[in-house]
Amino acid sequence: MLDVDPWTLLTIVALGLITVVTRGFFFISDKPWSLPGWAQRGLQYAPIAALAAVVIPEIVMARGQLVDTWQDARLFAALAGMAVYLPLHVGLGW
Amino acid sequence: MFFLPQHRRHAEFWEGVRDQGSVAMGISAWGLMTGVAMVKSGLSVAEALLMTFIVYAGSAQLAAVPMMVSGAPLWVILAAAFCVNLRFVVFSAHLRPYLMHLPRWERLVSGYVTGDLSYVFFARRYPKPGQTPDELARQQAYLMGNCAVNYVGWMTASVVGVVLANAIPTEWGLGFAGILALLGVLCSLASSHLRVLSAGVAGAAAVAAWALPLKLNILVAIASAVAVCLVIEHLDPKRSGGHRGA
Numbered sequence: 403m404l405d406v407d408p409w410t411l412l413t414i415v416a417l418g419l420i421t422v423v424t425r426g427f428f429f430i431s432d433k434p435w436s437l438p439g440w441a442q443r444g445l446q447y448a449p450i451a452a453l454a455a456v457v458i459p460e461i462v463m464a465r466g467q468l469v470d471t472w473q474d475a476r477l478f479a480a481l482a483g484m485a486v487y488l489p490l491h492v493g494l495g496w
Numbered sequence: 497m498f499f500l501p502q503h504r505r506h507a508e509f510w511e512g513v514r515d516q517g518s519v520a521m522g523i524s525a526w527g528l529m530t531g532v533a534m535v536k537s538g539l540s541v542a543e544a545l546l547m548t549f550i551v552y553a554g555s556a557q558l559a560a561v562p563m564m565v566s567g568a569p570l571w572v573i574l575a576a577a578f579c580v581n582l583r584f585v586v587f588s589a590h591l592r593p594y595l596m597h598l599p600r601w602e603r604l605v606s607g608y609v610t611g612d613l614s615y616v617f618f619a620r621r622y623p624k625p626g627q628t629p630d631e632l633a634r635q636q637a638y639l640m641g642n643c644a645v646n647y648v649g650w651m652t653a654s655v656v657g658v659v660l661a662n663a664i665p666t667e668w669g670l671g672f673a674g675i676l677a678l679l680g681v682l683c684s685l686a687s688s689h690l691r692v693l694s695a696g697v698a699g700a701a702a703v704a705a706w707a708l709p710l711k712l713n714i715l716v717a718i719a720s721a722v723a724v725c726l727v728i729e730h731l732d733p734k735r736s737g738g739h740r741g742a
Contacts, residue, residue, distance in 0.1 A: 422608050423578075449580060451698035453559065454698040456563075457679050
C-alpha cells in the first residue's frame with residue numbers, strides 16, 4: 403500500500419516535468435518566438451486524438467480482442483455516462 | 497506562489513477566489529474521482545499521492561495510469577501525456593504577454609498552477625494585457641486567486657479520493673470511472689468537424705494497431721489522426737473554420 407516502485411516514481415517525476423513544460427511552454431524563453439504554422443494547426447487536433455487513442459480501445463476491447471457482445475457492461479457504462487454528461491454539457495455548458 | 501502577500505493585498509485576488517469558488521464543487525468532484533481511479537487502476541496509495549502532488553494534471557494522470565500499469569515504456573507514456581497536455585501549450589502562448597514581466601521561475605510556477613478553468617476565467621476577465629506595472633500586478637493577483645482555489649480544492653479532494661479508494665470494493669470497477677471521465681473531456685473538445693474526425697481516426701487506429709508492442713498504437717493513432725486532419729485542412733481550407741476556443 404505504501405510501496406513505491408522506483409520506475410513508477412521516475413515516471414511520475416517525468417510526468418510532472420511534462421506538466422511544467424506544457425503549461426509554461428511559451429514562458430521558457432525570454433525572446434519572442436512562435437511555432438511553425440503546421441505545428442500550430444496540429445495543436446488543434448492532437449489533444450482529442452490522444453484522448454481517443456487511450457479511451458476508445460479501453461471501451462471497445464477486452465484482452466486484446468474487440469468486444470463481440472453488446473452485453474459488455476463497459477459499453478453500457480459509456481452510454482449511460484454520455485446520457486448524463488451530454489445534457490449537462492449542452493444545457494449547462496459544463 | 498499564490499500565497500504571496502503581494503497578491504493577497506489586491507482586491508483582484510479575492511475576486512479570483514470568488515469566481516473560481518463558483519466552480520469549486522465541480523473541481524473537487526473531478527479530483528475525488530481521479531484520486532479513487534488512480535488507486536483502483538493499480539497504483540499504490542503512496543504512488544497515487546506522489547502523482548497527485550507532483551503531476552497536478554487530471555487528464556494526463558488518468559491517461560498515464562493505465563499505460564504505467566500495463567508496463568508501457570517511459571517515452572511512450574510521456575509522449576501521450578504531452579499530447580493530452582498540448583492544450584496548455586496553446587494557453588501559454590496566449591498568456592505570454594501577461595506574464596513576461598515576471599522572472600522566468602515565477603512564470604514557470606504560474607504556468608504550472610494554471611489549470612484549464614483558471615485560464616478560462618482569466619482570459620474572460622482580461623481580454624488585453626495590462627499596460628502599466630500596477631495593471632499587470634492586479635491581473636496576476638486575479639490569476640493567482642483563481643489558481644489558489646483550484647489548487648486547494650483539487651488537492652484536498654484528490655487526497656480524500658486516494659485514501660477512500662481502499663474502502664471501496666474493487667468489484668465496483670471504479671478504475672473504469674477514469675476512462676469514463678476522459679470520455680467526457682473528449683466530448684467537450686469535439687468542437688469542430690475535423691476534431692470529431694481526429695477522434696474517430698485516432699480511436700480506429702488505436703484499435704487496429706493494438707497488436708503493436710510497447711503501446712505504440714497510441715502514438716500511431718495520434719500521428720495518423722493529426723496527419724489526416726492537416727491534409728484535409730490543406731485540401732479544403734474552409735473546413736478548418738468553426739473552432740470554438742482552443
